Amino acid sequence: MDWGIVGIVSAGIGAVALLSSLRILYEYQRGVVFRLGRLTSAKGPGLIFLVPFGIERMKRMDLRIVALDIPPQDAITRDNVSVTVNAVVYFRVTDPAKAVVEIEDYYFATSQLAQTTLRSVIGQSELDEILVEREQINRVVRDIIDQGTDPWGIEVTAVEVKDIGLPQEMKRAMARQAEAERERRGKVIAAAGEAQAAVKLAEAARLIQDYPVAIQLRYLQTAVEIAAENNSTTIFPIPMDLFKPFLEAGERHKALQEGAGSPSDGSKTLGTEGANDALPAGAPPATAEQTLPPGIDATMLTDAAKALLGIGSGGSASEKEAVPATQESEEEEKD
Numbered sequence: 001m002d003w004g005i006v007g008i009v010s011a012g013i014g015a016v017a018l019l020s021s022l023r024i025l026y027e028y029q030r031g032v033v034f035r036l037g038r039l040t041s042a043k044g045p046g047l048i049f050l051v052p053f054g055i056e057r058m059k060r061m062d063l064r065i066v067a068l069d070i071p072p073q074d075a076i077t078r079d080n081v082s083v084t085v086n087a088v089v090y091f092r093v094t095d096p097a098k099a100v101v102e103i104e105d106y107y108f109a110t111s112q113l114a115q116t117t118l119r120s121v122i123g124q125s126e127l128d129e130i131l132v133e134r135e136q137i138n139r140v141v142r143d144i145i146d147q148g149t150d151p152w153g154i155e156v157t158a159v160e161v162k163d164i165g166l167p168q169e170m171k172r173a174m175a176r177q178a179e180a181e182r183e184r185r186g187k188v189i190a191a192a193g194e195a196q197a198a199v200k201l202a203e204a205a206r207l208i209q210d211y212p213v214a215i216q217l218r219y220l221q222t223a224v225e226i227a228a229e230n231n232s233t234t235i236f237p238i239p240m241d242l243f244k245p246f247l248e249a250g251e252r253h254k255a256l257q258e259g260a261g262s263p264s265d266g267s268k269t270l271g272t273e274g275a276n277d278a279l280p281a282g283a284p285p286a287t288a289e290q291t292l293p294p295g296i297d298a299t300m301l302t303d304a305a306k307a308l309l310g311i312g313s314g315g316s317a318s319e320k321e322a323v324p325a326t327q328e329s330e331e332e333e334k335d
Contacts, residue, residue: 017052024048030096031058042096061096065157066107070114072165075122077130084165085122085130087138089114089145095153103152110149114159117144127170134161 025031025044033040033048035056042061050056072086091110093099099106121141122130130137142159149156166174208214 021050021052021056022047023050023058025060028062028064030061030063032061032096032100033058039097039101059100061093061099063093063096065090065092068107068111068114070111070118072163073115073119073122075119077122077127078124079126081127081170082167083122083127083130084163085118085161086163087114087118087141087159087161089156090158090160091145091149091154091156093153094155098151098153106149106152106154109152110145110154110156113148114141114145117141117148118161120144130161130164137161 023031024047027045030042030044031048032042033050033056035051040056043058048058050058068089068091070087070089072084074082074084076082089110093106103109118141121137121144125137138159138161141161142156145159146156208218
């Protein structure tokens with residue numbers, strides 16, 4: 001027997017066995033080693049030696065964080081609103097031995113647990129809580145999933161709800177609610193503005209009461225602002241204070257006339273009767289104290305007033321009948 005050939009064959013077999021028993025694990029990897037089917041330990045990272053010829057076998061485990069997308073879940077909230085919610089779960093393997101021994105497929109099991117937990121939490125919450133307190137929903141879902149996956153050697157780091165789908169009717173109702181809320185705020189702000197303006201107007205009124213000339217300056221300022229707009233017609237109120245000097249002058253003139261007296265009482269009575277005839281129905285009658293200035297005929301003034309007001313043609317019926325009689329007498333004298 002050639003012992004040289006046997007040595008060469010044995011060396012070759014040993015080299016192959018040695019190479020097959022060496023494993024290299026990255027920093028983020030761990031190797032769970034089984035010796036004849038029994039769990040020994042989790043090794044790594046670096047160079048790992050295994051007993052060759054199938055005596056020891058190793059399963060690689062990744063310790064990096066995994067992002068698990070939860071598909072959209074249809075759920076009904078506590079206030080009976082149908083919603084569609086999807087989320088994302090971030091988890092990682094903390095104990096490789098448990099992740100291999102305790103659960104067959106930790107990725108699939110974590111996905112199913114996350115879906116059922118999300119539907120359960122959404123069903124126990126109202127719509128307003130889901131929309132407003134989303135951080136609270138995320139924290140509750142994360143705690144429940146973490147408790148369920150802890151025996152598997154899985155740690156859930158975060159859960160984020162990505163989107164909440166609502167029916168179109170609910171979206172329109174929420175839009176109307178938001179519009180009504182904005183209108184309410186607008187009315188409250190307008191009312192507060194009116195209250196502040198009323199306070200300022202009251203202060204301005206007290207100031208104008210102390211200084212009346214300020215209202216005249218305000219009128220002039222308003223007139224300037226209106227004229228700057230190139231308006232063809234401007235309606236501007238005139239205060240009675242502007243006519244006060246004229247009214248005082250008229251009262252003084254009337255007092256002087258009453259002190260001097262009138263030419264005769266007959267003219268007073270005639271003027272008063274003519275003025276009463278010229279006044280329209282329902283007007284208060286003139287008194288004898290309202291006299292005419294000297295040199296003005298009361299009859300002529302009465303006829304002119306009747307002609308202007310359309311009460312008569314300027315003369316009585318007897319005067320109209322007297323005109324034809326006078327014309328007949330003139331024609332007889334000519335004949």
